[in-house]
Amino acid sequence: MPITAKGRATRQRIVEGAATHLRGGEPGRVTLDDIRAITGTSKGQLFHYFPGGKDELLLAVAVFEAGRVLDDQEPHLGALTTWAAWLRWREVLVTRYRAQGAHCPLGSLLAQAGGTPGASEVVRTMLAQWRTHVAAGIEAMQAAREVRAEVDASRTASAFIAGIQGGVQVLRSTGSVEDLEAVLDTLIDYLRCPESPTTC
Amino acid sequence: MPITAKGRATRQRIVEGAATHLRGGEPGRVTLDDIRAITGTSKGQLFHYFPGGKDELLLAVAVFEAGRVLDDQEPHLGALTTWAAWLRWREVLVTRYRAQGAHCPLGSLLAQAGGTPGASEVVRTMLAQWRTHVAAGIEAMQAAREVRAEVDASRTASAFIAGIQGGVQVLRSTGSVEDLEAVLDTLIDYLRCPESPTTC
DNA sequence: AATTTTTTGGACCAGCAAGTCCAGAAAGTG
DNA sequence: CACTTTCTGGACTTGCTGGTCCAAAAAATT
Secondary structure, three states: OOOOHHHHHHHHHHHHHHHHHHHHOOOOOOOHHHHHHHHOOOHHHHHHHOOOOHHHHHHHHHHHHHHHHHHHHHHHHOOOOOHHHHHHHHHHHHHHHHHHOOOOHHHHHHHHHOOOHHHHHHHHHHHHHHHHHHHHHHHHHHHOOOOOOOOOHHHHHHHHHHHHHHHHHHHHHHOOOHHHHHHHHHHHHHHHOOOOOOOO | OOOOHHHHHHHHHHHHHHHHHHHHOOOOOOOHHHHHHHHOOOHHHHHHHOOOOHHHHHHHHHHHHHHHHHHHHHHHHOOOOOHHHHHHHHHHHHHHHHHHOOOOHHHHHHHHHOOOHHHHHHHHHHHHHHHHHHHHHHHHHHHOOOOOOOOOHHHHHHHHHHHHHHHHHHHHHHOOOHHHHHHHHHHHHHHHOOOOOOOO
């Protein structure tokens, strides 16, 4: 059962249209009819390309969005080797979420597809990749003697990921990027601190 | 139109029952029928006490839960005056969320009532109170010369709040409290750092 | 051109969940 | 004890939404 080029294009159109809609709209409820209207398709097509129904469709959107999040930062994430690069990365994140406003693409996804088994799996792997990149950046800075060696790169990377997630979530409630900025700046400051904390 | 004691009790029962259910169940969809069954009430009562329907009911639950979150930590939050107190607070948070598992009470609420105008308002005020408490703790430590004076208490408090939120959200996806622990430890370490970071 | 396969459109169905309504029980009040 | 008001139960309505089905259009294949 080969899929023609036209078919592939339609499928793509559905995924991207649904993603855009999910990103911009009320996270609460997105109906198949919405998606149908936006993407200019019919019920038949929706179920033709996603026999698993809504769950399968949302999962595909989640995969698509997860890729987008990482791709967006890839240029910066891959080269966190100087303080300037870290600050640039910080700026990109803040700017992006400021523009995007109160809607974390994955947050919306997780809100609706959180129940399905695959969705959280997607989020999990994305977070893991993200953390790996940040950890590599910290290690690079340690190799350059810009960050003290006692810092646990992996754990601190986890802190960054959690901080970003939380900052974005606060943004969703308050509409302000202040918290995101605060947590990023604080963590970067932590890396820059020349001495280890006194043990208690 | 006075409300009798019995009426007040029923209303309370509805809110608490709904809260418990929301905390434990699938965050996705909670129906009025679920709530009705759990609290042993009827449709008539639900709409008698919450004329605004589901939205009003969920809002009441959100207020209730927000209060619970703060009350739970009040003993610790109110006295962050020694490192030992900070570590105890950290422990309480981690333990609580570990036990509670993958369900942030407010996360679930926000997922369903996120659209309604009042819900995010509730979350916003709760986060603000929370931040105020943490900021007061940081200032107390600064007064005791345990934290260097250059630290911006308010901003760092924001970082804590964002970090906790993010840690919990990661917990919801991955089921692991590691990230929450990492971000709390890192931020506490930051406070303990005896020297300011080198300016770039 | 004939035929097979994929793609598309939309009518239709079934179930569920929010919300309405009203009658009767319980509880205050004079 | 009469009377008013609040409280409770549950049947019923209404609208929406995911999902099914099938026939026709469009491609691909021979």
